[in-house]
Amino acid sequence: MPQMGYDMLEGTVVRWLMTEGSEVNIGDALAEIETDKAVVEFEASESGLLRKILVAEGATVPVGHVLAIVGDADEDISAPENGDASPAYAPEPAPAEEPPEEEPAIPLPPPAGAAATEEPAAGGLRASPVARRLADERAIDLRQIQGTGPGGRVTKNDVLNFEPDDAPAVVPEKPAEAPPAPVEAPSEAAGELVPMSRVRQQIARVTAKSKREAPHFYVSAEIDMTRAMDLRKQINTTLESEGVRVSVNDMIIRACAEALKGFPNLNSYYTDNGIQMNDGINIGIAIAGEQGLILPAIMESGTMSLAEIAKASKDLVERATKGTLHPREYTGGTFAVSNLGMFDVTSFIAIIQPPQSAVLAVGTVAPRPIADGDEIKVASMMTATISADHRVTDGAESAQFLVVVKKMLEDPMSLLV
């Protein structure tokens, strides 16, 4: 099971696209894999025969689990498939914090018996015996839980208090004076308990992780979009024949992509060892899907013209709807723009999506009275708020960045350069 997204812990084999014995070439789609966010095709990384399918359709297995064996017709494939150091596929390297340990497979209903290979969690993860048992019984992946026991051991309480819909359990470092209040099951009168979709679970996990680890701060600016709106109208008239339609958001993306070139800290991310700079500028855009929010990125937005960004964002939205985004587009974002302008809201603040360091939240563009010297006039105004990670940047830097974005949007010809 390849790692196809930040924080992806497991994936579900939706459908095998090839049968055992089929000839496979590098790049052939072997199966459809459902991740937290979408269904993506799993491509062969080797050529040969699809000798053996090891995970049945419908089964959910952890990242790193061997899905199938591709090899020569006469190759010995009797080696242990899972837990083997050299599995037959080449998963993308997992982030260091998530060693690809073998965890017991968790079959989804209807349970696919074939996939239920029971393997003990390997070393590296410290969990008490009872924590392991309880996690197993509740189909909780222990790696999602932050251990609070001695030496970071995952304890019984860590598992009992863990709620998948509540992101990794946040437990105080030091034991509290009083034990944590028992988690009361919601009474029957409290209403229906709605199971969460994978996307919802992922959002819960990622946003809580971000808010817990990244000290957010916020800087806002009012941007006069009058000239940008005029320019947009002109461009769209000019390019109508080419089928290109530039949105306000495209202009904001373009402005951010250009501005980021002067503020590399906002295009980086924090690690314990240092601030990791990103070579490319890939701006993620928040897309509200049916099941929840996703944040795919326009790859290499920093090298794109406004028209190219417009095309790319349209394509991204379309493919997001179809669920055919490339995994890299999920994970590759280096900065993000979240726009709720269509809802006629003035402003809001967004949560940074790790491993990014900043996100720009923009409200609607609407006519508002503003002071123009001593005069009051009406202009198309928009409020933009940047949320930034204080571990990598400070208020002054973020303010300067925001001012550059503001100037570009207020003098929009710069977007075309």
Next chain:
Amino acid sequence: MGEITLRDAVTRGLTEALDTDERVFLMGEDIGSYQGPYAVTKGLLEKYGHERIRDTPISEGVVVGAAVGAAMAGLRPIVEIMTINFLLLAMDMVVNHAAKLRYMSNGQIQVPMVIRTVTGGGAQLGATHSQSLEGWFASVPGLKVAAPSDPYDALGLLRTAIADEDPVIFAEHARLYQVLGDVPDDHYAIPFGQAKVKRAGDDVTLVAYSRGVHTALEAAAILEKKGVEAEVVDLRTLRPLDTATVLTSVEKTSRVIVVDEAWRCGGFGAEISSMIHENAFDSLDGPVGRVAGLDVPAPYNGTLEASALPDAARIVSAIEEIYGI
């Protein structure tokens, strides 16, 4: 029903046995004229006479050997060995004879005897008089070992010990004789191999016996202030051992500390710890903790001696260290 000391509870058990069973007699050093080094046999000589209350020479091997013979011949001797430290002198009689005869005679011979003896340290009696050796005897098949923590259990277990057809080591802790407790007037007996939950709690199990139970209860009171509810299990008998009660508690709490005044190395606490690991591994939230006597000959100095024995603070900090609560 009334509150009596553990000492009086034992005396009552002895008196009762002497009254109801003419086969019962007592042997020991200074139990008659001197009325007992711990005053447990006070008044018995006057009441029952030299035939049944026998002062012996200072020769534990002879005393226990004579009792084994008497038991084989149909009497029901109750031997008092002044302290468990002196039982070492009778080791051969206890381990090689009392414990073995039923088995080596294919059940033709029974040895229904009780060895009452005083165990435990903490009274500044020096390295040779302050040991807790009951665990040694508990490792011997053929022996039974009881170690009560309160007057009720002392009487109930003593009745069972005297009625038992096999040799029983009955370990009375020197520092528990003054412990008070309610003892009913009505007859009752406590079967061997039934531990007692002295205090219920969900967060951590403290397994103890004899004086260790009181140490564990002290620790439980401290833990309660921290919001940690300890369950205290009093084993009452080391052999037979009530594993079920211990395991049920551990399965509930997932955390367990074994309290044992004996030396940590090879102590009976190690046996309990191992038993829990073997049977309740998947219920444990961390390794079984042991708070035991330090591996040193008991210091005479009172401060040093106290520091070599388990206390409530050590139990509390062991729970913190091992389980992080």
